[in-house]
Amino acid sequence: MTKKIALPLTEKDIENLKSGDSVLLSGVLYVARDAAHRRMVESLDKGETLPFDVKGQTIYYMGPSPAPPGKIIGSAGPTTSARMDAYTPRLLTAGLKGMIGKGVRSLEVKEALKKHQAVYLAAVGGAGALISRTIGKSEVVAYPDLGPEAVLKLEVKDFPATVINDIYGGDLYVEGKKRYNLA
Amino acid sequence: MRTVNAGIVTDAVAGLFKEANYTLGEGVLAALKRARREEESPAGRQALDAIIENASIAAEEKIPLCQDCGTAVVFLEIGQDVHIDGGYLYAAVNEGVRRAYEEGYLRKSMVERPFSDRKNTGDNTPAVIHTYIVPGDKLKITVLPKGGGAENMAKLGMLLPASGKKGVIDFVVDAVNEAWSNPCPPVIVGVGIGGTAEKAVAMAKHALTRKVGQPSPDKETAALEKEILHKVNRLGIGPMGYGGRITALAVHMETFPAHITALPVAVNLQCHSARHREVVL
DSSP states (O other): EEEEEEEEOOOOHHHOOOOOOEEEEEEEEEEEHHHHHHHHHHHTTTTTOOSSOOOEEEEEEOOOOOOOOOOOSSSOOOOOOOGGGTHHHHHHTTTTOOEEEEEEEOOHHHHHHHHHHHHEOOOOOOHHHHHHHEEEEEEEOOOOGGGGGGGEEEEEEEEEEEEEEESSSBBBHHHHHHHOOOO | OEEEEEEHHHHHHHHHHHHHHHHHHHHHHHHHHHHHHOOHHHHEEEHHHHHHHHHHHHHHHTTTTTSSEEEEEEEEETTTTTEEESSSSHHHHHHHHHHHHHHOOOOOOOOOOOTTOEEEOOOOOOOOOEEESSSSSSSSEEEEEEHHHHHHHHHEEOOGGGGHHHHHHHHHHHHHHHHHHTTTEEEEEEEEEEOOHHHHHHHHGGGSSSSSTOOOOSSSHHHHHHHHHHHHTTTTTOGSSSSSSOOEEEEEEEEEEEEOOOOOEEEEOOSSSOOOEEEOO
């Protein structure tokens, strides 16, 4: 039932992912929130190179709590993805292939996912302590001046996520609600 | 007249915020476990399993349940026969917040000038403090670290009195429906009905400090809570919006008389990580 997937996502992985699939991801995830997204899009618009190559990569929308002594990271659950909607189509054009967050995306993002053959996954919001256990390494790779919103590179093992939007137009939020709606 | 030292208030606030962020209250955990038993959707059950396991990891490792350690909301019920000495009460509360978030490795999420610079205040202050003067000589402190995802789904409606009970039900159910997966369901739905615009909003927030699922002491209000919960759980949103039966754990409602022209209704959603703690000094 649960698919194990090595990051970065391959074309074949993406083709095989369907809304509602539950996956365990292992490999590299980049972490960025709105402030970092704004800067990345500004850089792209100016024709500058990004601090990390988004081509083929997966971005996790997250702002961790501080790491207590002896720990790699603090609580590390997803944040609301809608705040990144304005920047996402531009990053998809630049080759981004996966995003992990929580909550519904805009119509524009959903269309861009189909067009650029990329996927949107959700992690369980409010499960930051559980998710932190899957993170083996965390380092700041860009915009250190943004503090808790700096871009991080994580190495994860069996990071749990659920496919929300696939490349075929599938949308778990829409389908799930429809299936269980009694109103 | 009874004297309470400001330093004691600081210690209490600091302790409560740490505890609230690490350990889910027993009532909330029990409600989540009940939801797990009742949920039919496999994806919803899986989400609830993660939420329940997360609670035991956070408590055991003393790391925050959620990386969003919230706006520090504090309710103070001050007995009119209490005197605070040794400093300004609000400063003492803020010092407690500062200490909890620094010592407790909690995320500091408050920004100054939200309309422009949005510079982090660095210590999660200022707290949002609500003060009530009550009879007696005790000081009750309730802390509610409130996450952004759920708070951003709050709604206020100044309904026409003619919309009546049905108008209230529709407004609340629509608010939950529109919030969809964003507020991290299963949620607790805080509702304030009556008073003025700001009174309704304050009641909706305060309603979230009630023990989860405890009905209103007023019979008619309790029946309305039950009716709205039933309707909300027919929406199909389910845990984390993955589809399912349990969209809300409870509806908590507070009411107040209103002007002859008015029917204010406010909704404040609480994510499943319902972290509140209280102490009486």
